[in-house]
Amino acid sequence: EAGVAQSPRYKIIEKRQSVAFWCNPISGHATLYWYQQILGQGPKLLIQFQNNGVVDDSQLPKDRFSAERLKGVDSTLKIQPAKLEDSAVYLCASSLRGQGVDEQYFGPGTRLTVT
């Protein structure tokens, strides 16, 4: 089965510019996650979708980050305007149900550098 797809793989932008990342989860997975992984740290959940509804966005900096999951499949994560501290790898993951004992499958990530 195909894994989680993400694009682009790398992005370099200047601060105050905007950027968007795309994710296509594993077919049939109801739950989609966006994580931010800063170098040397574990992934931090930004937002979790169940189908096309938001389950948790408590750690999403809503003044600059936005995400959507139209039709409950693909998702985009946008940053506008970017700050230097947004430099990180943005990981998309999906799982079948998103509850309890559900394992998550991660995509390759997008490495963002903000200069």
Added chain:
Amino acid sequence: GQQVMQIPQYQHVQEGEDFTTYCNSSTTLSNIQWYKQRPGGHPVFLIQLVKSGEVKKQKRLTFQFGEAKKNSSLHITATQTTDVGTYFCAGRRSGGYNKLIFGAGTRLAVHP
């Protein structure tokens, strides 16, 4: 809020030596998952522990969940160079919906 801590942060071993990483949560967990991330790669699911005191083995890897469901460990016997990477534990708090909280990871280097 909930915190998940891992120690050590780094571990260097000679090939053939054993390795252990420990994970501690500030709150009782409903379950804990372990992931491995190779250098330049993405986290890959290894295993999930649900029951108090549970022990699971995968070849040379042994995973334990504490009796109080607040700590866990991963032990690798006779490390190989293929074990290189960062091992993350991720815990989910008990009661209702709770997101998975990842620890900072333990980075393992194996010298041949």
